[in-house]
Amino acid sequence: MFNLNKNKLTTLLKVQYSNMLEYRVEIALWAISGIIPFFMLNIWTNNNLNESINLSNVMLSRYFLSAFFVRQFSVVWVVFTFEEDALLGKISPYLIQPLNPFFRYFAQHIAEQITRFPFAIIIALIFFLINPESVWIPSLSLFLLACLSTFFSFLIQFLIQSIIACFCFWTEKASSIERLLFIPTLFLSGLLAPVISFPEYVKSWIYLTPFPYLIDFPANILSGNNTNIISGFFMQIFWISVLFPIFKRIWSLGTKKYTAMGS
Amino acid sequence: MKIRKYIKIYSLFFSTSIASELEYKTNVIIDFITAILSLVGSVFLLSIFFQNTDNIGGWNFEQALIIQGIYTILNGITNTWFNPNLTEIVKHIREGTLDFVLLKPLDSQFFISLNKIAPSGFLEIILGVALLFYCIDINQININLSFLFLCITTLFCSIVILYSLWFLISTTTIWFVKTWNATEVLRSFLYIGRFPLNSFSFSLRIFFSIFVPIAFITTIPSAVYLGIAKPWEILFEVIVSGIFFIVSRRFWLFALKYYTSASS
Numbered sequence: 001m002f003n004l005n006k007n008k009l010t011t012l013l014k015v016q017y018s019n020m021l022e023y024r025v026e027i028a029l030w031a032i033s034g035i036i037p038f039f040m041l042n043i044w045t046n047n048n049l050n051e052s053i054n055l056s057n058v059m060l061s062r063y064f065l066s067a068f069f070v071r072q073f074s075v076v077w078v079v080f081t082f083e084e085d086a087l088l089g090k091i092s093p094y095l096i097q098p099l100n101p102f103f104r105y106f107a108q109h110i111a112e113q114i115t116r117f118p119f120a121i122i123i124a125l126i127f128f129l130i131n132p133e134s135v136w137i138p139s140l141s142l143f144l145l146a147c148l149s150t151f152f153s154f155l156i157q158f159l160i161q162s163i164i165a166c167f168c169f170w171t172e173k174a175s176s177i178e179r180l181l182f183i184p185t186l187f188l189s190g191l192l193a194p195v196i197s198f199p200e201y202v203k204s205w206i207y208l209t210p211f212p213y214l215i216d217f218p219a220n221i222l223s224g225n226n227t228n229i230i231s232g233f234f235m236q237i238f239w240i241s242v243l244f245p246i247f248k249r250i251w252s253l254g255t256k257k258y259t260a261m262g263s
Numbered sequence: 264m265k266i267r268k269y270i271k272i273y274s275l276f277f278s279t280s281i282a283s284e285l286e287y288k289t290n291v292i293i294d295f296i297t298a299i300l301s302l303v304g305s306v307f308l309l310s311i312f313f314q315n316t317d318n319i320g321g322w323n324f325e326q327a328l329i330i331q332g333i334y335t336i337l338n339g340i341t342n343t344w345f346n347p348n349l350t351e352i353v354k355h356i357r358e359g360t361l362d363f364v365l366l367k368p369l370d371s372q373f374f375i376s377l378n379k380i381a382p383s384g385f386l387e388i389i390l391g392v393a394l395l396f397y398c399i400d401i402n403q404i405n406i407n408l409s410f411l412f413l414c415i416t417t418l419f420c421s422i423v424i425l426y427s428l429w430f431l432i433s434t435t436t437i438w439f440v441k442t443w444n445a446t447e448v449l450r451s452f453l454y455i456g457r458f459p460l461n462s463f464s465f466s467l468r469i470f471f472s473i474f475v476p477i478a479f480i481t482t483i484p485s486a487v488y489l490g491i492a493k494p495w496e497i498l499f500e501v502i503v504s505g506i507f508f509i510v511s512r513r514f515w516l517f518a519l520k521y522y523t524s525a526s527s
Binding site: 034051171177184187199 | 305307454
């Protein structure tokens with residue numbers, strides 16, 4: 001099922017990267033559309049809402065900048081691509097190839113992140129120009145840990161979306177399920193408000209769900225805010241190891257169920 | 264006579280697109296659940312903001328709920344009419360089917376803006392209206408005829424501004440071909456419409472009043488609803504919406520001059 005070697009992987013990445021470079025403006029616009037955390041930061045500091053959660057303005061601005069970065073490098077849209085390919089019948093030729101089509105999508109996402117990188121840096125520089133007091137350089141070890149946890153966050157979201165995408169084999173349209181799941185992701189992941197500011201009745205169960213590990217946990221590591229690194233990584237790996245077998249199973253069921261157009 | 268023709272055509276658009284959307288019934292139901300959760304989520308976020316303070320930007324929690332109500336209605340309208348139609352422009356231009364639209368004995372802007380409908384936004388509109396009714400109760404608002412008239416006028420103007428913004432951005436597709444993400448940028452900007460304008464810093468307030476008038480879209484109708492709007496604000500909103508509508512119409516006609524169809 002996963003016969004992949006280094007050669008295939010680099011070729012896939014190269015092809016997708018040149019594809020992505022064609023639409024640079026589009027990716028720049030997409031990077032801009034991720035600036036919601038900055039609006040939220042503005043509300044928080046402008047109304048002194050952060051006093052109650054013992055987070056200084058500077059730490060909060062670092063948190064939201066980190067949240068912006070984590071979000072930039074963990075955006076997943078595989079459902080939408082897969083749904084389009086399934087509706088247009090493009091899946092059939094992919095299935096014949098000796099390579100799981102999800103590797104193609106995976107390479108697409110990685111290539112897009114590489115293309116997006118300079119734009120995200122530019123937005124961060126503008127942010128630092130406006131807020132010079134929030135400039136900070138994380139230690140190398142924390143930076144590497146943050147990168148790793150962002151990648152895990154990306155993997156969790158990629159697996160969840162891939163599982164949803166496989167519903168296309170049965171229902172043809174799966175993107176509405178993704179839109180449904182996006183709502184808790186938006187409100188509970190820490191993109192709009194750090195998880196420590198949540199009321200107690202939410203905090204008591206939220207750390208068992210995958211949501212805080214998508215944005216809040218990596219952003220806390222990167223910005224140097226307090227967080228339990230060991231249990232965070234443990235939960236990330238736990239969720240990946242739960243989701244991966246589900247994806248494998250649903251993929252093999254789905255491809256059996258799949259009837260190409262005209263059959 | 265002409266208006267009667269357009270009304271008749273619109274009712275046909277309406278019934279055919281409803282029928283084709285209802286083909287995917289589970290989709291519609293899931294979209295309904297999404298609408299409810301999304302409202303719950305924004306009230307949850309608002310409650311986090313109000314945990315330790317009694318006002319943001321001079322609005323207390325009960326008053327801020329009005330803004331949520333207006334936002335939800337406008338979001339429902341966006342999801343029902345603007346989003347399905349105006350993202351279609353991108354498809355028309357990429358696949359060259361805009362030619363067929365232009366050849367029809369109909370106004371092209373009318374066809375492009377109203378051809379489709381997504382019933383999933385209806386529930387959001389209903390939820391928003393219900394929230395506003397609830398706000399009448401908790402804010403002790405007196406209803407009279409002039410109040411109703413002003414509310415409906417400002418809400419209508421907000422819809423016009425929102426439509427014009429969407430339409431202006433979608434029109435740029437004629438030059439740039441792919442503008443999926445330009446509408447995403449607009450969406451993320453619209454997100455700030457959930458909060459009172461005064462809760463942002465001065466520079467952002469200026470930006471969102473002059474360059475992208477999102478401020479007017481939700482804050483002024485909510486102020487009218489509360490009875491604290493100043494007359495010049497209402498007048499200003501009416502003027503801005505008029506300007507935006509005329510500009511978007513002119514811009515579309517201007518852009519069409521640059522449209523070279525697929526084969527030429």
